[in-house]
Amino acid sequence: MSEVLEKIWQHQQISRVELVEHTGLTSGTITNLTHELIELGVIREFEAVSGNVGRRRVMLGFDSRRYRIIGLDIGRATMEIVVVDLNGKIVRTIERDMSDRKGPDDYFEVIDPLLREVKRDIESEGYTILGLGVGVPGPMDYGAGTLLDPPNFPGWKNYPLRSVLEQKFGLTTLIEDDARTSAMAERWYGLGRTTQNLVFITMGIGIGGGVVTDGKIVRGTNGLCGQVGHMTIVINGKMCDCGNRGCWETVGSIPGILSRWSGGNSMEQLLAAVRAGEPEALKCMEDTLSYLETGLINVYNLYDPELVVLGGRLYPYLADYLLPVQNHLRSRLYAFAKDRLNIVPSTYGTSQSAVGAAALVFGFLLSEPVRLLALTEG
Ligand SMILES: [Zn+2]
Structure with missing residues (x-):
């Protein structure tokens, strides 16, 4: 039943014949399972008109009525x-x-x-x-x-x-x-419908991450898998709450970035100073992007994702500066993988x-x- 549901989710609309093809189950089994799921109110039938001849086909999709x-x-x-x-x-x-x-x-x-x-x-x-x-x-x-x-x-x-x-x-x-x-928002409702391997990185007060591999969320032994914000970026750098030194979060989160700039205490102020060409602000932004690049290359080489999704409150401030980061990343990735670099903003924002x-x-x-x-x- 799980397999049938996953195929329906993947295709959004699918016929029973296609379900037989995609699952390898017999048409009798598909008939029984889909009947049960319709009775339960999980999926429903609807008619779709396909092709030029206007042939009507019965399709299956999720039922939003129950x-x-x-x-x-x-x-x-x-x-x-x-x-x-x-x-x-x-x-x-x-x-x-x-x-x-x-x-x-x-x-x-x-x-x-x-x-x-x-x-x-x-x-x-x-x-x-x-x-x-x-x-x-x-x-x-x-x-x-x-x-x-x-x-x-x-x-x-x-x-x-x-x-x-x-x-x-x-x-x-x-x-x-x-x-x-x-x-998981990307995995089930967003960009993940077409990929089984993605890393979500959220950047704000801290830097966090979620790893989906082969369609499954990965937690690790202590629930720490995907804690990308605590990878070491600065050798012997600043002390972090986690006990390590020089974590990406200590220099790349909003507080981490602002701690490297003496000209103000908000990202709005920093961005205005960057636009005005203030040297210390430019240096701070340059370093921020360099940390981001290092973080991302590590994420790519460790998790081999098909897709990296960036979200969190910091993202909008960096969005305009990401193109050079992506270009640098391409030159630093394994040659055969560099064309598969795919970094996108999150689907649901806040x-x-x-x-x-x-x-x-x-x-x-x-x-x-x-x-x-x-x-x-x-
Ligand atoms: Zn840390």
Whole structure:
């Protein structure tokens, strides 16, 4: 069933005959599985007219009429809730500034009533909620659903986030590091439909990453896989929160960049000074791009992605300067791989992690449809 769902997702519209061709399953099996999925309200039939002769064909696609998924992003400065349908269409978003809130109790004062309202609205419209996906600063203990000790996120140490949310809202709940949810947004709803190997890099207050290899999110032994911001860029450089020295984050994040410039304290000011040709600002930007280039070449050689997606609050400030970085990268990559260099901006901008949180639940539906739907029925 999982294989059939994945093919339907990949093609968006596909006929039963094509499903037989692509999966190698018998037409009898495809008939039974698709019948079951239609009954469950996960997929639906619709008629498409194909070719010049106007032949009508019955196609299959995801059904957006029965289920909704909620994505929640709990960030250091904002929180966002999105509601999506099974086609990945965002049907509602709510965003709040959280910059003067500290710790779980303070956050839940805002999140609680909003999430209750969203849940009530979805249910009163007759939809079933498949689950709640959550993006939150890592690292975390996935088995226990507990945060460990997220840097710059006071009050959340050892917080049992998943069980608290399950108790509060009674929904199937999945939690994930926010850089990985951002990667999942591309994997399931964005640019990842055509690729199985991508790295998402989010640059802002910190630098994080999410690695999708062979279609699967990779976490590693300690959940640290893809922590690209903590690769060493400056030998014996500045001390980092992680315990290492000279991490990319210490020089390439927004605070890292501004710490190398004495002329102001915002990226807007830095960019204005760069445009005005102020020498110290130019040097700071040049070094920033050089660190970025080094970070990216390491990412390419370590993970061999088909696609690198750049997002986060820093990205818009660097977007205009990326062409030379890409050109340099091409000259530094293995010759046979250099034409495959593909670096693009994220699809969902500031909503990336919340959309990706919803994508976690969608991924669960595709890999274990029977289990998730059984949980949903309660
Ligand atoms: Zn570090």
